[in-house]
Amino acid sequence: MILKNLDYAKEACVSASKILLNDFEDKNNLKTWFKEKGALVTEADIKSDNKIREILLKSQLGAEILSEESIFNATKSNKYKWLVDPLCGTVPYSIGLPHWGISISLIKDYKPYLGVLSLPTLKEMIWNDENGNVYNNGEKFQVNPTFSNLKDLTIGLEIDGGENWSTLGNFLFEKLNKIGQINSFSSAVYPAFHVLTGKMPAVIFFDIAPVHISGFLSISQNLGLKCTNFSGEDTNLKNENINQVVLAWPSVHEKLLKILN
DSSP: OHHHHHHHHHHHHHHHHHHHHHHHTTGGGOOEEEEETTEEEEHHHHHHHHHHHHHHGGGOOOOEEEESSOEEOOSSOOSEEEEEEEEEOHHHHHTTOSOOEEEEEEEETTEEEEEEEEEGGGTEEEEEOTTSOEEETTEEOOOOOOOOOGGGOEEEEEEOSHHHHHHHHHHHHHHHTTSSEEEOOSOSHHHHHHHHTTSSSEEEEEEEOHHHHHHHHHHHHHHTOEEEOTTSOBOOTTSSSEEEEEEEOHHHHHHHHHHHO
């Protein structure tokens, strides 16, 4: 049954990717608005969300579909839930920058189970199955990257909104000044993909909802990465908003927690 659900998640990612790429190439005609302060939405978000929901409903799992843009209540009592981000990186998408993607995951009893990430501009899709296997563009995937000293590394840092930057800025810069380079993409899926594939050693998120991270969390556990808060406690998807997330390869994760604490 679950393999079939994975197929629906992959199909949904492929179909939504086509929609998003089409509108991305015609961004001058893209309609945008703010659903709340600092929360940009485009018509592409909504079209992607609608297509993903349409396909996931075909699975007949009857599980709740919780998306960044909508909620579809469960039609059957079960331990599963879909978590969806139909366009992770709306801001860069809206101005023609390529660092955005899609995340679809299935959680079981609030634990990561299946995750699918699509990076349409990179022509990449990565996912895990229920047997612990990870695939990148259909090929079984495993990577064991090695990283140098922190002062030579580049990590990702995602803080949503200028107000949060002003609040966290001094604390973070005092802690992270031992790291070589820090990049921000205004997306969760995009930097997470580069960590999963071993190109980057780590990415740190602040105040982020489960719909943004559950896809890469599922994949990361099957690749042997760590995903915790600053105290080393595993990320908890029961929380509506997660204050701190450190996604990193183990050797770098340990070093990051030492300086963050």
